[in-house]
Amino acid sequence: MAMNYALVPLLCCISIAVALYPRLLSPRNGNAKASLTNGYSYETFYLVQQVDHFGFNNEDTFKQRYLIASQFWNHHGGPIFFYTGNEGDITWFCNNTGFMWDIAPEFRALLVFAEHRYYGSSIPYGSQTFKDPSKLNYLTSEQALADFAVLIRYLKSSIPGTSDSPVVAFGGSYGGMLSAWMRMKYPGTVIGALAASAPVWDFTGLTPCSAVMNTTTQSYLRASPQCVDNIRQSWSTIDKIAATVDGRNYIYNIFHLCSPLKTTGDVAKFKAWLSSAWFDLAMVNYPYPASFLEPLPAWPVKVACSPLGSPLQDKLLMQGLYKAVNIYFNYTGQAKCLNTSQDATASLGDAGWGYQACTEMVMPSCVDSSSMFEPTTWNFTSYSDSCYSSYKMRPRQHWVTTQYSGKNIGDTSNIIFSNGLLDPWSAGGVLNSLSDSLVAIQIPDGAHHLDLRAADKDDTDYVKAARTQEKNIIRFWLNSQKPLKG
Numbered sequence: 260m261a262m263n264y265a266l267v268p269l270l271c272c273i274s275i276a277v278a279l280y281p282r283l284l285s286p287r288n289g290n291a292k293a294s295l296t297n298g299y300s301y302e303t304f305y306l307v308q309q310v311d312h313f314g315f316n317n318e319d320t321f322k323q324r325y326l327i328a329s330q331f332w333n334h335h336g337g338p339i340f341f342y343t344g345n346e347g348d349i350t351w352f353c354n355n356t357g358f359m360w361d362i363a364p365e366f367r368a369l370l371v372f373a374e375h376r377y378y379g380s381s382i383p384y385g386s387q388t389f390k391d392p393s394k395l396n397y398l399t400s401e402q403a404l405a406d407f408a409v410l411i412r413y414l415k416s417s418i419p420g421t422s423d424s425p426v427v428a429f430g431g432s433y434g435g436m437l438s439a440w441m442r443m444k445y446p447g448t449v450i451g452a453l454a455a456s457a458p459v460w461d462f463t464g465l466t467p468c469s470a471v472m473n474t475t476t477q478s479y480l481r482a483s484p485q486c487v488d489n490i491r492q493s494w495s496t497i498d499k500i501a502a503t504v505d506g507r508n509y510i511y512n513i514f515h516l517c518s519p520l521k522t523t524g525d526v527a528k529f530k531a532w533l534s535s536a537w538f539d540l541a542m543v544n545y546p547y548p549a550s551f552l553e554p555l556p557a558w559p560v561k562v563a564c565s566p567l568g569s570p571l572q573d574k575l576l577m578q579g580l581y582k583a584v585n586i587y588f589n590y591t592g593q594a595k596c597l598n599t600s601q602d603a604t605a606s607l608g609d610a611g612w613g614y615q616a617c618t619e620m621v622m623p624s625c626v627d628s629s630s631m632f633e634p635t636t637w638n639f640t641s642y643s644d645s646c647y648s649s650y651k652m653r654p655r656q657h658w659v660t661t662q663y664s665g666k667n668i669g670d671t672s673n674i675i676f677s678n679g680l681l682d683p684w685s686a687g688g689v690l691n692s693l694s695d696s697l698v699a700i701q702i703p704d705g706a707h708h709l710d711l712r713a714a715d716k717d718d719t720d721y722v723k724a725a726r727t728q729e730k731n732i733i734r735f736w737l738n739s740q741k742p743l744k745g
């Protein structure tokens with residue numbers, strides 16, 4: 260999710276890591292660049308939902324979009340696999356969650372992909388939605404979970420053959436948090452949840468603020484220690500070169516930037532843009548070519564690091580950085596110029612996540628000196644001030660841990676927490692099993708929810724094993740329910 264545009268200039272100067280954070284989970288913009296010819300076929304529906312599930316004063320409604328694929332389903336009580344949509348267009352998540360499609364035939368499951376309110380086509384107040392804080396007020400995870408529960412109830416009452424169907428929640432990233440929280444909050448509605456790459460513990464007081472950027476650095480170290488040294492060196496080198504007009508022009512030309520670097524603010528934004536590229540590359544460091552956020556080769560961190568594989572200084576370092584970042588933004592060779600505002604693109608989805616990050620979803624981020632990123636501290640007060648200036652709202656840093664129990668979740672059951680250890684967000688995930696039925700699965704060479712993606716010929720043994728274990732656990736949950744008919 261790109262950060263809300265208005266927030267970027269503010270946050271980039273306080274903390275690059277903060278500026279990066281919220282755009283990490285979602286598509287660079289609402290229009291998928293992926294050319295997917297996967298042939299997944301589904302029907303699109305809309306359900307009229309209350310805008311406010313938790314009070315009775317507001318009778319406004321909106322239409323929630325959801326997708327259904329029934330071609331694999333056993334009409335006599337076959338299970339429902341329910342994707343708890345996250346911060347973006349649900350068709351994009353549907354297209355990128357091949358695992359559900361891959362396993363639907365053997366489970367004879369009905370696939371449902373539910374869109375998260377305020378994203379994609381499920382926008383409560385149309386064009387007014389993002390202009391008025393009172394209209395954004397209902398953009399919360401609690402309301403989204405309630406939408407899912409109401410939708411499941413509706414499906415079970417309206418689709419013949421579903422009334423006894425067990426429902427399993429699936430989700431990745433923020434959607435993975437939602438699937439875990441769905442099981443915790445609505446245990447009578449979903450029998451279990453696969454929460455893939457869900458940083459459920461990346462909240463205040465649960466995980467050190469430096470952990471995510473530390474993990475990112477570890478991920479790069481595995482690809483190339485020299486690359487890490489060069490990137491660590493680059494921030495002060497950029498400052499040194501960018502101190503003069505000639506130097507700023509040099510960077511502008513070498514990087515083929517769309518606009519010149521005029522001010523120190525432009526230089527800070529340039530550095531934030533580079534950081535976010537390194538971060539995003541780690542998230543999508545998949546073993547085969549993919550177009551999740553941008554079209555990329557297999558193992559893109561290694562590819563981007565190859566021009567940074569020997570000790571470089573000054574202008575040679577700038578040239579190496581350009582080649583590396585060009586892998587991320589211009590792998591197809593189509594880019595006319597590199598746009599340091601690209602991450603800040605405020606598509607509808609982006610605006611939604613910026614708001615969520617500024618209300619409930621406060622995930623503290625900082626960079627310590629062991630990281631390859633520029634050191635920053637976490638300052639909740641200044642974060643809150645930036646949020647206030649963007650949304651006239653202030654974040655509540657302890658709400659998520661209060662609402663969803665922080666680390667005290669041992670009493671819940673039937674959740675799989677899977678994490679790829681190359682993924683920066685794994686730092687905020689549940690990496691060790693908490694009980695027999697709260698099972699952690701680590702994928703040592705996996706990036707951001709690799710296991711949820713479609714099977715690929717270049718999949719590693721670790722991800723194959725993770726998927727097998729996930730299927731076995733889901734089958735165990737289903738078999739513990741009443742036996743299927745038909």
Ligand SMILES: *[C@@H]1O[C@H](CO)[C@@H](O)[C@H](O)[C@H]1NC(C)=O
Nearest residue numbers: 291295297298299350351354
């Ligand atoms: C999802 O895939 C379908 C075809 O498989 C395509 O028509 C649609 O545009 C894709 N949606 C996104 C957001 O990628």
Ligand SMILES: *[C@@H]1O[C@H](CO)[C@@H](O)[C@H](O)[C@H]1NC(C)=O
Nearest residue numbers: 467468469470473627629630
């Ligand atoms: C970050 O990594 C360094 C070592 O690389 C370690 O000393 C430090 O404690 C780590 N910090 C966190 C929060 O994990």
Ligand SMILES: *[C@@H]1O[C@H](CO)[C@@H](O)[C@H](O)[C@H]1NC(C)=O
Nearest residue numbers: 515589592593594595596597
């Ligand atoms: C993108 O790649 C193409 C092909 O390598 C190159 O000609 C073009 O200059 C690159 N664009 C940018 C902005 O660097």
Ligand SMILES: *[C@@H]1O[C@H](CO)[C@@H](O)[C@H](O)[C@H]1NC(C)=O
Nearest residue numbers: 517598599600601603604605
């Ligand atoms: C750079 O991106 C911003 C934000 O998406 C956009 O408004 C601007 O037109 C882009 N500039 C160029 C030259 O493409």
Ligand SMILES: *[C@@H]1O[C@H](CO)[C@@H](O)[C@H](O)[C@H]1NC(C)=O
Nearest residue numbers: 636637638639640641642644
């Ligand atoms: C945190 O930010 C606030 C507001 O910008 C500032 O007044 C305060 O000094 C900062 N605290 C630290 C420890 O830097």
